[in-house]
Amino acid sequence: MKKLFAIFGDPVTHSRSPLMHNSVFKNLNYKACYTRVHLTDGSKLKETFLALKLKGANVTVPHKEAAYEACDEVRGFAKTVGVVNTIINENGRLIGYNTDADGFMYAIKEFGKIRDILIIGAGGTAKALASRFIEDGIKVRVLNRSQNRLEYFKEIGCDSFTWDSFKIEKYDLVVNTTSAGLKDEELPAPLALIEKILENTSFAADAIYGKVTPFLKLAKSKNIRCKDGADMLLGQGVLANELFTNNELKTDDITTYMSKSFEL
Numbered sequence: 383m384k385k386l387f388a389i390f391g392d393p394v395t396h397s398r399s400p401l402m403h404n405s406v407f408k409n410l411n412y413k414a415c416y417t418r419v420h421l422t423d424g425s426k427l428k429e430t431f432l433a434l435k436l437k438g439a440n441v442t443v444p445h446k447e448a449a450y451e452a453c454d455e456v457r458g459f460a461k462t463v464g465v466v467n468t469i470i471n472e473n474g475r476l477i478g479y480n481t482d483a484d485g486f487m488y489a490i491k492e493f494g495k496i497r498d499i500l501i502i503g504a505g506g507t508a509k510a511l512a513s514r515f516i517e518d519g520i521k522v523r524v525l526n527r528s529q530n531r532l533e534y535f536k537e538i539g540c541d542s543f544t545w546d547s548f549k550i551e552k553y554d555l556v557v558n559t560t561s562a563g564l565k566d567e568e569l570p571a572p573l574a575l576i577e578k579i580l581e582n583t584s585f586a587a588d589a590i591y592g593k594v595t596p597f598l599k600l601a602k603s604k605n606i607r608c609k610d611g612a613d614m615l616l617g618q619g620v621l622a623n624e625l626f627t628n629n630e631l632k633t634d635d636i637t638t639y640m641s642k643s644f645e646l
């Protein structure tokens with residue numbers, strides 16, 4: 383019988399994950415199929431997962447923290463950050479993992495040595511990236527629209543700001559982890575702040591993929607080297623697929639066929 387996998391999100395129609403994982407399954411003759419589930423209420427994640435008899439799932443915006451709560455056990459880096467983007471069904475128990483941060487580290491390798499980063503946004507992705515950067519000894523600042531979510535970042539040693547309290551510094555990289563620009567044409571902070579930030583960074587990155595966000599458009603107009611979230615997506619996807627297939631497939635083969643799906 384085919385194993386069934388899915389991605390949960392709201393919105394979820396834009397997600398390329400089904401194409402990526404199905405490309406691997408199909409080309410490597412792995413008996414599995416991957417679909418998407420539009421979930422509005424994150425507290426229904428576990429019951430929906432079990433009702434669909436899923437073998438595993440990915441979780442995207444805005445349910446990654448709800449996914450952490452939904453799991454019976456959380457392993458590895460996901461435990462450090464309280465954010466889950468990959469769930470495996472182990473004999474009816476939901477096991478949570480996080481593959482986003484390592485996916486991002488893979489994506490920014492081409493920028494060389496990074497010492498100073500500004501993260502815009504303070505959601506699940508920002509938490510995962512900030513904790514991972516700190517592990518690597520990178521100095522991290524966080525800028526978010528509202529105060530509520532900044533406590534976590536203070537606790538792990540980041541300087542954190544709202545738009546009103548923000549102090550500009552020099553950065554190697556600024557990364558937009560907000561959902562501004564995902565389904566609208568908004569910048570992740572007021573124009574004047576973003577202008578100042580872009581004037582003080584060497585590189586810019588956006589976690590959003592599949593479109594040039596207003597943030598990246600502005601960075602490009604200032605000739606700043608930038609990248610969207612496609613490589614991050616690939617990196618997290620390869621790691622998630624290894625978990626889905628219980629390491630039965632070769633990583634190089636997964637990467638090859640997952641990359642091919644980006645041409646579709």
Ligand code: NDP
Pocket residue numbers: 442443444445446482485503504505506507508526527528529531559560561562563564568569570571589590591611612614615616618
């Ligand atoms: P969360 O919902 O956990 O966090 C969203 C964050 O964005 C919050 O800090 C929120 O601020 C901020 N925000 C939302 N709208 C705006 C706005 N209009 N202006 C300014 N700030 C805003 O989301 P995630 O961390 O899960 O995901 C964030 C983005 O990253 C999504 O676009 C997602 O698609 C993308 N992503 C891409 C991946 C990839 O592989 N390329 C992997 C993971 C995520 P506040 O606290 O004030 O509400």
